[in-house]
Every structure is written in structure tokens, then in C-alpha cells.
Amino acid sequence: MYTNYLGELSKSLLFDNIQREHLADLLGCLKPTISSYKKNDYLIIADEEFKSLGIVLKGRVAVFKDNAAGRRVMISLLSKGDMFGEMLAFSKQKKWPATVEAQENCEILFLAKEKIIDECRNVCPWHKTLIENMLRIISERALMLNKRVEYLSITGMRGKISTFLLEQFKEAGTPTFTLPMNRNDLASYLNVSRPSMSREMSKMRDEGVIDFHLSSVKILNPEALRGMVE
């Protein structure tokens, strides 16, 4: 059944640190179901009852959210190895907050939420690793969201740009580094418009604080940049 996918699954974060040969045992204990979907099929419709979390085995799926006006906004695009619904599995929330749609023909593994914690704690030693992985995945996602909120809470284009660049600078260690996204993605990450962001970056270049060409950026005056944070 899922034997074809053992190799793929063992690369997934949820099954990290679990040997491929033990994975089969663990799956035997988790008893997942596998479903196939055709392009444009809905895997999940918002407000449906949550029963199990999903892992993409093959193909790509899109997570959407319909806002109150009825327009659908894409939240994320998932492919092989990615998981969805992991936060719902452990919260009190009972309904899916989003809609999930197949972008291509795909196969999805579903894991019932009760199986993840409740079963075979003593019998199956890999379960402990599974729980650890789950805690790590959710915690890390929460930390990412936290950082995102920080960026979004900054008022002012300058503040956002300089905070972001300083963080990249700190991470890279060197004053010259490559941006991890293109202008469009960066703009929507910071929730500003792309042209406005470009305009401001150019101003900052004119002022001699930074220099850049496409995705390559150089911090010329870190102190001045820090002064622009607020």
C-alpha cells in the first residue's frame, strides 16, 4: 500500500530520525489512509470537520482561504513531503479554516489525529520520535509566524526594509549577501507594494546606506541602517 512511498516519507520532517526500516512498523501502527485526487479536486473544504492531517505523497496541492467578501486567497503551495492540518490535530478547533485543492493529480496520506498520540505508546518505540518531530514542526512554524507578525507590525517602509536587511546581514555575517526571495515575494512578505518598496530601496541607495543589484545586496552603512528601523 504505502510501501511505494516509504523512501519519500522517510525524507519528510515528520518521520525525521526514523530509520526507513522502522518506518514500516510505525506506519503499521498509525494505520494511515491514502487517497488519490485528480487535478482541481478538493481534498478539504473549509468548515468541514477536521479528522486527520495530510501529507502530500505525489503532486502539488494549494491551500486557499476565502475572505468574507468571497475572494479566495492562496495561503501556500505544498508539494511532496509537505504536511497540512498539523496544528488543527491538537487544538480544540474542530473545523478546517481553509480549503485544500489539488493542483495536479496527486496522492495524499491521511493520518487520523487520535492515532498520533493515543496509540501504542509503550509498544512502538518510534512513536516517541514521531511526537518529538511533531512538536518541533509545530513549534518552528509558530516561531516563523511570530517573526512574520513582527515584520508586519513595523510601521513604515523604511522600518520594514532596514529591519529585514539587518537580519539578513546578521545571518550572512558578511555585508554582501543574496536576498532569499525576489522583489514580489519580499514585498508581499512585508505586506507592501512592490513598486513602493523598490522606490524606497533606490532612495536608500541614493543616500549611500546600501547598494544592490537584483538579488545581491551590500550594506554600506550599518549604523545608518539601524537608525532607520523605527
Added chain:
Amino acid sequence: MYTNYLGELSKSLLFDNIQREHLADLLGCLKPTISSYKKNDYLIIADEEFKSLGIVLKGRVAVFKDNAAGRRVMISLLSKGDMFGEMLAFSKQKKWPATVEAQENCEILFLAKEKIIDECRNVCPWHKTLIENMLRIISERALMLNKRVEYLSITGMRGKISTFLLEQFKEAGTPTFTLPMNRNDLASYLNVSRPSMSREMSKMRDEGVIDFHLSSVKILNPEALRGMVE
């Protein structure tokens, strides 16, 4: 040692569904440490190595973050029963991202991160409940952050206000309901300025879409409100 606090701890979310009489056993197995701090003492300084998560037993503590410009911003204010550092305990991140300071004289229980998962899985049956609680707490926090990001990503005052009111409306079930925060808190939750928000709400009242007096709000025209979401 912590026997004085058993009653308090059993009310904490982390120890939910654990009988007070079993809590003592569990704590014996978790081997927490308890420290006292005076007003203005630092419990944690940002960038220190993370070793254990904390639970406030007595007093109040403030979580701060210093932005790149050096200005400190309060993230949250914690009191009896509140926990901090729970996301760090399970992520790969090794350093505290924030500073924690005592607002009053207080007592804090610290729980080493290894103890939470690694120990006594088979011996101590309450451990399973503890892990479940932890997963629930972190998942719920992630969901809250997710919702926060959604609000912050809405461009336009109208969009934010109407989305928020529609959500409250849905939650309440009735067109008349009470706002869960005052204007200041709501404004900073939506990351807008308080006067601008008030101005826009008044406009919406003039247009006959909503009515309100202080914290009491009435939705007069839900359809029109939905049209303002984007």
C-alpha cells in the same frame, strides 16, 4: 518545595486534566527548579542559551524585544499560571529571542526541556497527558498567530474593521455584540492608529452599515459590510 504551588499549577493549562494528587508524582519526575526574583530582575536576557521553559508561580513578568534600533517593545505581560519559552523548547533554535523581566517580586518554575519528552515515558502515565497539553498549547498559539497574520495582511482600514466585525458577528451569532477589547487594544491588534480607526468606524456608522456606542456594536447591514472586506 513546590508543594505550596500544587493548587496553582493544577489550574495551569500545561497540567490540565492531571489530578492534583497525581501532579506531585509528575513533578517528582520532571524535577523542576524554582527561582525567586525581585522587581526589575532579569529572568532571561535575549540571546542567552535556552535551557528551560518557565511558568509564573507568583507575581508578574514582562516579555520584551529590543528592535535593531535598540528600542524595547513589550510583547506580552504574563501572570500566575502563564508559560514562556514553550516554543523554543522543541525547536532547533538555541537562543532566547526575547528578554524577560520581573515586574514585581515573583517566583518562577523552570522546566528543563529534556525532561519534558525524554524521561519516564513508560513509568509515569501522566507524562502522556503533559505532552498532549503541550501540543495543544503550542498548536493553539500557532493558530492565533496565524489569525493575527491574516488581520495584519489586510490592506485598508475598512478591510480590517469589517473583517474583524464580521468575525465577531459570526462568533456572537447575534447582530448586537460587545467588543472584546477597547479601542486602543483593537487598534494596535490591527496595527492602525486609534484616531484613524475611530474616524473610519464613524464613517461606517454615518453610512448606516453599523451602529455602535462604546464597546457595544450592532451590525445593521451585513451584506454591505462584506462588500467592504477588500
Added chain:
DNA sequence: AGTGTTCTGTAGCCACGGCTACAAAAAATA
């Protein structure tokens, strides 16, 4: 090299919303 596609920088217009300031209402304290 040639073509189409995506990405980036730049310009100009103008509305949204931030900010300060103040007064009235409500709530807390005495």
C-alpha cells in the same frame, strides 16, 4: 542568436491613514 516571459526599476498621481490636539463621555477613586 532569436523569441517570449518574467523580473526589476522608475515616474507621477492622489487617497488613505498617521499624527497632534482637544473636548466630551465614561469609569474609577475618593
Added chain:
DNA sequence: TATTTTTTGTAGCCGTGGCTACAGAACACT
């Protein structure tokens, strides 16, 4: 009831940044 403190509504000023539009650069594809 009187007094202080907090919360809320309103006004006016004006800068920030969103938006459309376009041209040139970079990239992908053949």
C-alpha cells in the same frame, strides 16, 4: 457627590505609500 483618570470621538494637516503604466534588463526556451 465631587474629583481625577481613562477612554472615546472628532477635526485638520500633510506625508507615506498604493496604484497604474511602461521600459529595459535578466532569464528561459528552442
